[in-house]
Amino acid sequence: MLTSFATKVIGEAMNARTHPAIFLIACALMLLYASCGTPIGGFFNKQYENVVSYFNTYYNAEVAFDDAMKDVQATQGRAKVDDVLEPVTLTPSANQKFTTVIEKCSKLLQYHPTSSYVDDALLMIGKAYYYQGDFLKAERKFRELLVTLPQSDLVPQARLWLGRTLFRLRHPDEAVDVLKRLAEETSKSDRPISGEAYFALGYISLDQGDSAGAVSAYEKGLSLSRDKVRNAAIAYQLGMIEEKLGNWSNAAAAFRRVLDYKPAMNLEFNARLHYAASLSRINEFKKAYSLLDGLIGDSNYRELIPQAELERANVLRRQGKLEDAMAEYTRIDTVYKGTETAALSYFELAKLYENSFGDYARAYQAYDNSRNQSATAQTNPEAVKRADLLRKYLELRSRIDKIDSVIAVQDSLRSADARNDSVAIDSLQGVQRKSGKAEAGPDTTRQQGEIQHHDSSTTLAKLDTTLRRKPVPPAAAIDTTSLSGHTSVSREQTRTQFLSLDSLRFIRAKAEYELGTLFYLDLGRRDSAERYFEAALQDGPKEEFAPGVLFILADLKYSSNRADSTVRDSLYDRILAEFPQSPYAAEVRRLRGLPAISVDVDSAEIEYTKGEDALFRNEVDSALRSFRIIEERFPNSSFAAKATYAIGWIYANVLNIPDSAIANYRRVAQLYPQSPYAAVVKPIIAEIDAKEKPQEPVKAPSAPIKSVAPQAAPKPEEVAPPVSRPKTEIDEQRLPVEHGRQRVLSDSLRTPIKRMTEEPAP
Template sequence: MWTNFKTYFNTYYNANKIFTEAEEKILEERKELFAYEEKPINSNISKDLNEVIEKTSAILQHNKESDYVSEALIMTGKSFYYQQNYSRALRKFNELSTIEDSELLLENELWTAKTLLQMREFNKALRLLDEVKTKAIENEENQILIDTYRSKIGYLIYNKEFSSAISEINQFLNAEIDDELRAAVLYEMGLMYKISEEYELAEKAFIEVDEYAPTFEIDFNSKFEVAKLKGELGEEDQSLELLQELRDEDKFSDSWGDIDLEIGKIFYDKNEIDKAFDKFTYVDTTYKSTESGGISGFYRAEILENFYNDYDSALVFYKKTASSGAPQELKLLAQKKSVLLNKYISFHEKLDDLEKQLLYLTDNNSFIQDSLDYVELLKLDSIKAASNPNKNQNSKLNRNQQLNTKYKMPQRPKISADSVHALNSRYYFELANLLFSEFDNPDSAFYYYTLSLQEKENNPNQAQTLFAMGNYYAIKQNKQKADSMFTLVYNKFQFDPIRNEAAKQIGKPLYDFNKDPVEEEYIVAEAIYDSLKYQKAINRLFDIYKENPKSIYASKSLYTIGFILENDLKMPDSAASVYDRLMNEYKTSEYAKSIQNKLGGYKQEQQRLQAIQDSINNTNSSQNITGVEETIISSEANLEIDDSIKTSINNSTETDDSTSTNKTIQEKINKNVVSKSDNEQIISRDIFKIGNEYFVQVSSWKSKEIAEEELGKLIKKKYSGKIIESFVEELNAVYYRIRLGPYDNFNSAKDVRKKINKY
């Protein structure tokens, strides 16, 4: 007796008081009726529990004979449990289970089961919970029975076993529980039915809540769920009526934002877009710091994007949603939408800029007019700023910066019209991909795929574009057109891996791009290159290209030849010639695509230098000054590989092997090798005038034989022309220039220049 008295007043009383207060705080924060995961407790509560453990440990150490050992053990176990130290908690519960006459054995089994659940020993835990439930019913331990149901149902919900959870809830409702708890259990059952999409049973459960004694929160939530379920069941008008009834009750004013959000959703579902947008706007602005406000902002962005096509404003609201009180999954979706819209807007800005550049390239008056308008705007803005009586020194300092931000000064294009078309084609293609894959808008995607193909004749993305158009027709269930597109890709693009994707669609055999019989030959050529025998490697690579034109190693060999010439032999003009051949013959290969931008930049620079030389020559011509003659040398003329390869490359494009035809062409060439005329005039870039006749210069060669071969190709294509033999003093060399003509007027010559040179 004395031991019990001393233990109680010296230790147990204080430990129990601290524990009870700590547990009350923990349970106040855990409002879920059915929960599995234990949330971490704050540091102050954990400190209190440490004190409890210290005192109960003292009882277990110094007062083993007292009647408070069982209480000390279960308090210690619970304290460790709340601190999420489950292994130590389990040891204390196991220790208590050995005290056979303890009145806490059933409660101890419950906490043992709860601990096993947290330690993820689910099967053992569930068996023990069922045993506790049976004993609790037999012994009329109602609170233990309630806690057992809550633990098991919480786990089943966490594990998404909703049908089992509903079955367990129905058993729970048969237990002796008060009306407030019964109302809460019915509400949770309604939520389970809703998740399982059993909407009618969910509605029945929510309605039944009102027959008992729900708390204020459960009362509103159950009625709110009934109103929303009416919409899910297609009864939008009744849903609106019930929502409006809730909205009219002042006692639910704290939930008006949620109610108005649901009303907006009903309008949205009914396709009453303007009403929905107005309602979402009201919620977003009135309850902007709440979850309903964040969700409404997302819906505003969605409507702006999908119905009003106001992408700039939609982007603003998606960004706003990402930092709002909206649920995390919606914020992540808003962030993704922001990224996609940024890309979409960026593409259109680039395309608009290119459209302006093309206008300036083709219409100089537009550039002049825009420049004059820009200057006028600056003047007006300056006058306005000067007349402002509130101006200050700081505004003066920043005025120029503000004007530059407000108005964009017209800039003359720094790229050619061809480059504009190439960029347009690329951006149309990328925009189409974005619309097809991310915006799920195949019709708009098809429109931009079409524009991409129209912009550039030698489109590097042609295979992918045609394949995507085939997919478009497949989506539209137009099998004939889809198969036609896939067949075109399969037949035309033998060196593009997308050929196999097309083959899958039309049942054609697949090509193994990873294995080619020419591979071993290419490896030998690479080994020669690695041994620094560049000329021999070039010869071997050229043989691969020439003898295996349909192998993927043909394009790779040309690319490697160009690489050696560019990087090892430092012959950029010769490399450009090989790259140009690669682009012309294997434009859809990955190697051609990899050098497209580089080659384009090289050609653009050559055109720039040519334009400067033209300007100099025009000046000299007008002043009748004799000087160093203009030299126009084709990049292919500098291809310094051995003569046999040169001849092979130039002969590779011949299509007419007839001896008599070649003889006739050669006779025409021999008659048309003449010396430079003294009275020729430079009219424009590559256009010359002799008397009343106009000629177009297409290339210039150091080798007469190569010049004759090139002219022969043009004669076969029904062009007339001649070779001008010209000595260039500055270079101390003779060049053979191919000129087509004569033509009666400048415009005819210009049209031929455009057709031959593609500019």
């Protein structure tokens, strides 16, 4: 009886953190019996050791651990996923407290190795290391407890923490094995531990992308756990998974389930918010409005009310009340300007403009406003991306509109010029000189509803390198006054200068091609992509656009015709027949299992590319050298006319040497009269000839050019002098600008033309 009484007193003393009198009585009893050489004395010796070790070390360690865990729980509560397995950043204070825990418990193990708190100390040290991120040391402590104290009642906890630690050490398979065996073995004997093991398995499944496995594990854990606070967090996580999967009924049930437990205030608000959103997805709008109105009217959620107002606007949008939703979004981003809620509101408004109204101009502005509201808004990356894509769309549409306007103006100018209508010419030329951004509206090919994103195949991504080429500026105007040397010419002496219609169409085709690319790869509008690709195919040079466009159109037609391969195969046949040496033809052969063919290397094209690249780097001398090599070595190449024109263009627009420019333009017209570049320079030559005394023209070759030696045509040195002034003296005001860097070549120069398979006419 005495032993029983002493045990009871000592037990009270162990819990006497606030009752020092009980502790003193217990110590007196132990001192009284400790000196006895009886079993009772031995018993008191053991209990005295426990009391001393508890109050000297373990108690202080436990207090420090509890204080540190308050900081950890506060941090985890702010995280997206409230879970022990979620990485957490410790505050300096919490880290120091865990260090204190390790020191105190280590002293207990050193000085009181027979204490009954050894297993508690080992487990607490392991947890402290775990939260500090030292998972190797944590693993050693958990395994030490399991090996040295296999009969301890803390073994299940040690196994649970070992499984968590193995996952953080990036051993997920081993972690799953430990946790699964623990969950099954303790499902009846220790339901809380089994529930936590299933929760950990759910987290690991979710981390590995197994949503179904996560849902199954979380459900099993909820059926076993009795911790209502923990269950509320898990049920919320379950709802978020179902929401991400688009299982709106299951999501609504999970969020409703959160309210059955004991969620913290913020968690309860978020659960109600998502519950309302899920209900609106299954057309239960009345319940959704009721929930949201309740949140908006609850003073306990005063700081969170803007989120509820935003979700109410979202419900209006889902219900199809688009005008009401737009008005609500506008009110929210005005009232809460500069906040994360305003950023989210602008983002939703932008999606409404883009997807429902097809108003890309307003959508761009809303995306731009969204990304400038709050640095912490989760939609910022997507807002930046969409704003940049729509800005590019607006620029390309503006370019096409301007080109169409110029074509229309020139048609009118030609008619007026034929009538010698000077008033009309002055008026139209004034229109042509006007500049300014076009206000691009919605794309006419857009369909109502959500964007259907398209993930292009690896093959397309590898092949279509030209899709991402930056646009080049329109052709620089040729200053015929500087070419002729006159500063003023009377109207009677001057004929109206017209741009080449082919050049204008090519510039438009370039923009159409880029728009097709934008819709195909970025905006996910396959119908619009198809329209613009077909327009580019019609307007642009065949070899520049056709192979890639045909290949992409084959994919678009195949998808839009329910996997009917007939149209696709016919387009593939065109690629093989018309462009057999293109990389797209090679890919078609690979797809069909046909043997590959050798591709001819065009040395003239390689040399032209070198000259072109040099010119874009403002290395004018190197560019002229490459273009002259083409003139001399490859006079029959389709790049010969282009190279000669490039030389003249450089003298006219970069070096400002009019005589050399016009000399090279004359060579283009004389040697390559059937080329599109001859069509560009002939009006310039005619203008010069009309202003000056006509000169004896150089006779064109009497027979088709078969092999032209360098002496058969005037040498470049005889036509134009070398660069007469350093590059630093180039008038930069004459250089086109694109994306902040100098560009010095016209669109017609940058793009290969249709190869001239026929010899020039004599």
